[in-house]
Amino acid sequence: MRLTTKGRFAVTAMIDLALRDEGGPVTLAAISERQGISLSYLEQLFGKLRRHSIVESVRGPGGGYTMARTLETVTVADIIAAVDEPLDATMCGGKEDCHETGRVGGGLQEGTPKGQCMTHDLWATLNKKMHEYLESVTLAQLVRQQRDRMAASQAAQQAGAPAVQNVIVDHRKPGVRGTPAIA
Amino acid sequence: MRLTTKGRFAVTAMIDLALRDEGGPVTLAAISERQGISLSYLEQLFGKLRRHSIVESVRGPGGGYTMARTLETVTVADIIAAVDEPLDATMCGGKEDCHETGRVGGGLQEGTPKGQCMTHDLWATLNKKMHEYLESVTLAQLVRQQRDRMAASQAAQQAGAPAVQNVIVDHRKPGVRGTPAIA
DNA sequence: GATATACTTGAGTCAATTAGTCGGGCTTGC
DNA sequence: GCAAGCCCGACTAATTGACTCAAGTATATC
DSSP: OOOOHHHHHHHHHHHHHHHTGGGSOBOHHHHHHHHTOOHHHHHHHHHHHHHTTSEEEEOSTTOEEEESSOGGGOBHHHHHHHHSOOOOOSSSTTSSOTTTTTOSSOOOOTTSOOSSOTTHHHHHHHHHHHHHHHHHOBHHHHHHHHHHHHHHHHHHHHTTOOOOOSOOOOOSOTTOOSSOOOO | OOOOHHHHHHHHHHHHHHHTGGGSOBOHHHHHHHHTOOHHHHHHHHHHHHHTTSEEEEOSTTOEEEESSOGGGOBHHHHHHHHSOSOOTTSSOTTSSOOOOOOOSOOSSOSSOOSOOTTHHHHHHHHHHHHHHHHHOBHHHHHHHHHHHHHHHHHHHHTTOOOOTTOOOOOOOOSSTTOOOOO
16 A cells, blocks of 8 residues: 555545535536645546546536545545555565565575565555555545534634635645745 | 665564574674675664664674664564654645644544644554554564474475475465554 | 774665646537 | 536656665774
């Protein structure tokens, strides 16, 4: 299981979509604006999500994306698997001869327990545990959680704090080229 | 928590060291040969392990590395933390808008939401779970496991199995032995 | 004290991967 | 038939991970 910002972007975007799915198709342009993710990048992400039947697209004016399944049946693991393609993180490719392949400068020496990677089980188990957790979290849970949060901060605002709308998170690290990260 | 091959190499090398620690200092050159890891790279790794008090070095002829603590007190998490430096995997790095509210408890939806980073808790919890698992596995367990494996393959050879080089694959896959199940 | 062994350090190289961008197509509602 | 919006594949700049090199320093033994 690979964990990159790509997967995180995808989860964030999916929460955004799920939050407003009821009002018909949601455009990528809108998600892009709200979440501060570039439109081109979102297209790339949602192309994969669509091919994995997590979302559906509606073309033409008034189009956009909608959920392809109920929120309860979409897990974080599904989303990450969809955008991050290759899924194994055991690092020794599921085979036992982890060390030999690709090693420069000759393989292993004789007289040693070779033929299997001493740490294989360790990584395999870790991988399984990570997967189990991500599979246990559904989009429905994240949406509910986010709704709670929004309600709470709204309450705080009414208590006197100035409104902050359109909160945009900048996932990018400083020093990247291209358009500066929003406001 | 970062997971790279560097961490994997380090764990592998540590198991190798632990397996022969009793016979005095083990040289990096020997580990390098047995495990097929370049000497220079091992030097880099063990420099960090030493600075984190996981191993001790003995200089001069007959020198090498020894364990600085007992096998029971060294966890996989320790080793990985030593070589892969800090960096948490929540990905919404400390600096960004993602206002982390001194998270330790880890429970979802804590008070005072900042409306930012909708996925922070998700990654923070995942991170915690990974850490918990890696912390639950000690070097002692891995060594025991490896000794079992070696004994088993030796027995297989003596039992008249046509000595197929040293390519002995572990058929039984009973998960990781000796690892306490974490919640 | 010369010498060989082995640890120590830090800077440097190189290739793979990531995180995007660009630009042109296709579909469909109005 | 135009424009909103999805669709798709090629392209690329940075970053990072993996690994090397070279020049040390410390110490045991003869």
